[in-house]
Structures are given as structure tokens and as C-alpha cells.
Amino acid sequence: MNFLEERIIKDGIVKHGNVLKVDSFLNHQIDVQVMEQIAQEIHRRFVDRPINKVLTIETSGIPIAYAVARRFDVPMVIARKAASVNLEGETYVAEMESCSGRTESRVIVSKKYLNESDRVLIVDDFLANGYTLQGLISLVEAAEASVEGLGIVVEKGYQEGGYRIRNLGYRLESLAVIESMDADTGEIVFRDASLT
């Protein structure tokens, strides 16, 4: 079990409705030391790629992407959800599929900060159905930039997002992959890292 899986077991809380709360160290309160370990590991996994930009989406992905971008010493770009957009000028817009009729179904980035010379590492905290990541991939491709990889902190391995994105040929690395979790018992089972 790696440092992140240990921390999730210790402080993560499984809630009904397929929710894993990691508010105490990853989302609402940020444990800087854990975040630096996460960034170090994502950097290690993609250091062989010629990455010149890190892309994430507001809000929870921001501290992770910042810590990763600092390790690569490259700029980071924060894609906006439609609801909060205050961007001027030309933008790339990707529709995100949604199975739940959520109000936020678009992701937007200014054309000024993503272009065909960019080699992009996409970073986010959670991967479940993969709609958000597919939205970010669409932005990169709309800019004719290249997706060098995707670094995720926690993947819900029992949902289809990870399978789908890997199946499209993208290099996707998740530091912890949840095989199953149970809100009644609180139990969390991780997938053997060798199987991701």
C-alpha cells in the first residue's frame, strides 16, 4: 500500500451515493506534505515526456496541478467550468457528457494559453466516469496540442472512465485506484498497483 492509499484508509470517509470524502487532506483542507508527495510521484511517472504545460480544471485540481507544474518548472493552466467563466477573447469550449443532468457541462480555456506547440500533462484529483477528463482532452486537441499524459490522484476503478481513456490510447496514471468501497462498513479496497 503506498503513502496515498494509507492516508485514504486513515482519513477518507466513504459516504452513500458513491462518495469518498477526502476533505481533510486533499480538497477542503490541503496537507502540503501529502500534496508534495503526490506531485513528486506524478512527476516521476511522466518525467520521460517532454511536458511544457500542466492543465487542470477548477477547483480541486488546482493545488495538485500547481505542485506538479512546479516540479516540471512549466506553466499551469486552469480550465474553467462554464458557470464561473469570465474569460475574454477567443476560447476553446468542450462539452462534457453528463449522466446526471448536472448544470456544469462545459469546460473552457482561453486560446491564448493553449496552442499547437504545447505538450500537455492533464492533472485532476478524481477520475470516475471520465467525462471531465474527456472534456480536458477535447480542449487540448482543439488547440492541436498533444496530450502527453494524464495524472490522477484517486481513480474509482469500478467506474468506466479509466478503462475508456486508456482504451483510447492515452497514458493515464492514477496514484490510487479504488476497486470497491462500502459506505456501511467504511471499507475501501484498492486495486493492486501492478494491475492498473
Next chain:
Amino acid sequence: MNFLEERIIKDGIVKHGNVLKVDSFLNHQIDVQVMEQIAQEIHRRFVDRPINKVLTIETSGIPIAYAVARRFDVPMVIARKAASVNLEGETYVAEMESCSGRTESRVIVSKKYLNESDRVLIVDDFLANGYTLQGLISLVEAAEASVEGLGIVVEKGYQEGGYRIRNLGYRLESLAVIESMDADTGEIVFRDASLT
């Protein structure tokens, strides 16, 4: 002129409606090196204080607060705007004054992550009328924690927020204070640092 003022002159864009766009290095795209310089300077100005937590508000404050928290080696907490709140359990809520009838007029933090033992440095990107900072101060005081200081990247010195908060006795440090800016000429005048 310090590094930040130089960068604002170089890349900041003054827009009508009292808007300074710093999307290229501080908000939408983040220049990691500039952010690290900002964090180093905020750390330097408050290193004499016994800070054990950094508090900011989503979204633009997050990378700055993270970089500052890393320097202090303390956790950071992200206060949520009401519109995006998905917090469970007991929360502190502060109403923010609003002169414009904006929809987001509350700021919220979980009681789990702010308590009377906390010595808090509040960090944000912009200070104008000060309503957001006053909301954050209210949260800290509701938790009976102490406000050790406030570190701001860009203060609009011609608005009343900075005066009001300093007048309440808080130690407020802004790395760049704009004395005036002109959307027609693009000119930005900074206040002499010795006068802040």
C-alpha cells in the same frame, strides 16, 4: 519597482470597469516562477508570526495560498463560496457585504478545519473593496482563531478595502499597490512601497 510590479506593467491589461487582467501569469495561466517569488515574499513578510494555517477562498487564491503554505510547511484551507458548497457537517458561514448585488455573498468553511488553536494567515490575489477579506476574517473570528496577518498580491489602493482593514488593526501586506490605472492609455501607477 519590484518583480511583481514589473510583471504587471509588462503583461497586465487594464480594462474599462476597474478591471486589471493578469490572466497570463496569475489567474488563468499560472507562471510558477512568479508564483514562487510571490510566496517567498509573503513568507518573508510574515515569518515572524506563529502561523499554523493558511486560509484562502476559491478560486484564484488557491495557487498562491498553496505556494505560501508550502513555505510555512502548514496546511491550507480553501473557503468555499456559497454557490459551490458541498460541505457536510457544521460550518462557519460569513456574509460578505456586496455593493453590486452579486450572487455570491457568503463564504463558508467547515468547523473541522478552523478552530481556536489556529493562527491564520489569510491569502488572496486581489484586494479592492475588502468585502471578501472581511468575510474571511469573520470566519477566523467565528472559530475563535487568530488572524496573524493578510497577504495580498495586488491591492487596488484607490479603493477603500486596504484602508479599512488596516484601520481595524490587522497586519495587511500587499506586494503591489495600484495607485491608479487608466483603461484608455493602459497606464498603471503603483504606490511607493514605503507608503503602504
